[in-house]
Every structure is written in C-alpha cells, then in structure tokens.
Amino acid sequence: MLLKKYMKERDKNMENMIEVRNLKKCYKIPVRSKGMAATIKNLFHRKYDIKKAVDDISFSIKRGEVVGFIGPNGAGKSTTIKMLSGILYPDGGKVKSNGLVPFKQRKQYVKDIGVVFGQKSQLNWDLPLIESFELMRYIYKIPKEKYEANLEKFIKLLDMEEFINRPVRQLSLGQKMRGDIVAALLHSPKIVFFDEPTIGLDVVAKEKIREFVKYMNEKEETTIIFTTHDMQDIEKVCDRLIIIDSGKKVYDGSISEIKNIYANCKSIEVLYEDGRKEIKTFNVNETPMNVVMENLFAKSGIKDISIIEPEIDGIIRDIYEGRIKLPALEGCV
Numbered sequence: 001m002l003l004k005k006y007m008k009e010r011d012k013n014m015e016n017m018i019e020v021r022n023l024k025k026c027y028k029i030p031v032r033s034k035g036m037a038a039t040i041k042n043l044f045h046r047k048y049d050i051k052k053a054v055d056d057i058s059f060s061i062k063r064g065e066v067v068g069f070i071g072p073n074g075a076g077k078s079t080t081i082k083m084l085s086g087i088l089y090p091d092g093g094k095v096k097s098n099g100l101v102p103f104k105q106r107k108q109y110v111k112d113i114g115v116v117f118g119q120k121s122q123l124n125w126d127l128p129l130i131e132s133f134e135l136m137r138y139i140y141k142i143p144k145e146k147y148e149a150n151l152e153k154f155i156k157l158l159d160m161e162e163f164i165n166r167p168v169r170q171l172s173l174g175q176k177m178r179g180d181i182v183a184a185l186l187h188s189p190k191i192v193f194f195d196e197p198t199i200g201l202d203v204v205a206k207e208k209i210r211e212f213v214k215y216m217n218e219k220e221e222t223t224i225i226f227t228t229h230d231m232q233d234i235e236k237v238c239d240r241l242i243i244i245d246s247g248k249k250v251y252d253g254s255i256s257e258i259k260n261i262y263a264n265c266k267s268i269e270v271l272y273e274d275g276r277k278e279i280k281t282f283n284v285n286e287t288p289m290n291v292v293m294e295n296l297f298a299k300s301g302i303k304d305i306s307i308i309e310p311e312i313d314g315i316i317r318d319i320y321e322g323r324i325k326l327p328a329l330e331g332c333v
Ligand SMILES: Nc1ncnc2c1ncn2[C@@H]1O[C@H](COP(=O)(O)OP(=O)(O)OP(=O)(O)O)[C@@H](O)[C@H]1O
Pocket: 027, 028, 029, 051, 052, 053, 071, 072, 073, 074, 075, 076, 077, 078, 079, 080
C-alpha cells in the first residue's frame, strides 16, 4: 500500500507541468512610408513586415523544475512567457500547462499561476503595498488563513516589514520588485513565470530574490520559469537552462553539462598596443595551447595576453556572439 502510494507520488512528480510543441508567434510591424503620396496610399493599403518572434520552439517542463530561460535581447523570451501565461495567443503550435490551454482556458488557468514582469509593475501606484496585497486576496478569493500565513512568511523572507505600509510610488525599485513578487505569489500558484525579476537591482536585493525563488521551488515545490540576463541568477537558482536565439531554441540542458561541454575551451584575451582588444576561444584538444601561443608570439604589437577560464558568463556571451556554436563545439573559433 505504502509502495503504491510512493509510486503514485513519484509518477506525479515525473509529470510534465508544461508542454510546448512547435510554438510560433509573429508580430505584424507596420512599415513606415516616406513622402506624402506614399503615406496616403499606405492609409488604404497598409504594409507590414512580419517579425518571427518565436519560431518553432518545443520543450517540456516537469512539475517542480526551475528552468532558466535565457537569450540575447529580442530573442523571444518575453513573447514565449506571455504565451505560456495566456496573455498572448500563439500563431502556431501547442501549449499545455497544468493540464490547460493557457490562452483558451485563461480564467481557470490564472488561478494556479503567478507572473512577475521585472520591467512592468502590476502594483497600484497610489495604494500602500499592503492594500495592493489585500486587493490580490479579493481578486483571487484567497482564504484568510492562507493569505495571512503566506503574507507573514513572504514578508519575513523578503525582509519587507519596514516598507509594507508605504505607497508604492514611494518605494525603491528593489522594494517594488519584492512587492510585485509577493502580490503574484499570495495565492500559492503551482507555476510562476519570472520575467527578469532582478533587472536593475543591487546585489543584496538580487540575492534576496534568488533565495526566495529557491525557497519557493524547494519548499513549496513551485514550478518556475525564470528569465534573466544575469548569469549569477541562473547559476544560483536554476537546475536547467534553455537558451533561445532569434526565436529558436539553441540549448536545453543542465548548467553543469554546458560547462562540461566547454571544459576543453579556453579563451585568450589579447590586448594590443593600439588599444584594440580581441578575445579568441579555442578547443585545447584540437589546438594545443603552445600552438596558440606560438601563433600569438609571431604577431607584433601585443601589449598583454590573459587566459580566461570558461565561466558561465563568458560561455553564454560566446554563444550569443556566435564564437561558440551549439550543440557541437568542434574547434570553437
Ligand atoms: N508587441 C510587439 N509588436 C511588435 N514586435 C514585437 C512586440 N513585442 C516584441 N516584439 C519583437 O519580437 C522580438 C522578440 O521580443 P521579446 O520581447 O520576446 O524578446 P526578449 O527575448 O524578451 O528580449 P529582452 O531580453 O530584450 O527582454 C523582438 O524582435 C521584438 O522587437
């Protein structure tokens, strides 16, 4: 009996919480025309450019996973998050999350999700923070005991006692962000989408948010998708990393895996006397270090050379800038 219960629990834990198949989203961008005649003509036959923001992305996320979703500016991260949270409808493909189709069953779906946009606060500017929380309690019909228990816990974890009664407009960016996070989580959602929750924050505030997200995942088993441009966020919070670039998925795996793939990669930073700086990444298995050094010494005008061990920040930068090709790394560049 106990074994059966354990197996059931285990199978439940293996369930996919989110399934995304061949997801697509295009934006129609009006083309601006030059000259009066063209502008008038354009009024009747508007021309559009089509921007493929999300271009055939598939992945699954298991219950209780915390996944870092990264990529350069404009890669399609926020667009994907908006489709996963039901704010935007996809142009193609399928999304199933918590057993529902987000944009079709939005009313039912939002009861179990939380969304935090670091770039856009959802709090009421004029109300004291605590009243915004009360509003959430009303909107989500959160039972009193649950609301009070969550509020007490979150205020303590995020160190918010001092500013809870202040109007939102008087709060600092980091305080507001913490407020936004609490507002989005008071109803104990099963899935939380964080879109750049640490943007513009100092190291202390970032750390508080990371610890909080980790707590929610480990202790409350919340499934989390987290987008950021800060690799420390990813290293400290996420088990798994999905990288997207130009609307396509280019990596899906663990952080240690990506580090292992690149363990044989070294980068050399060359500083020239005229001030130019060059970073070269190469695979030591294919081009031994002495060969690289000999080639460099043959050049003139070099002021300084430093060898950079691949750190996650550097690896990701190299991937974004095309210096490292995924998934195979042969040769680097
Ligand atoms: N409402 C919109 N109308 C037209 N184009 C849009 C709209 N929203 C996003 N885009 C375009 O779609 C692409 C993907 O944008 P998205 O916001 O998803 O990127 P992102 O990965 O979140 O970038 P960032 O790291 O800068 O937040 C970009 O080229 C962007 O300019």
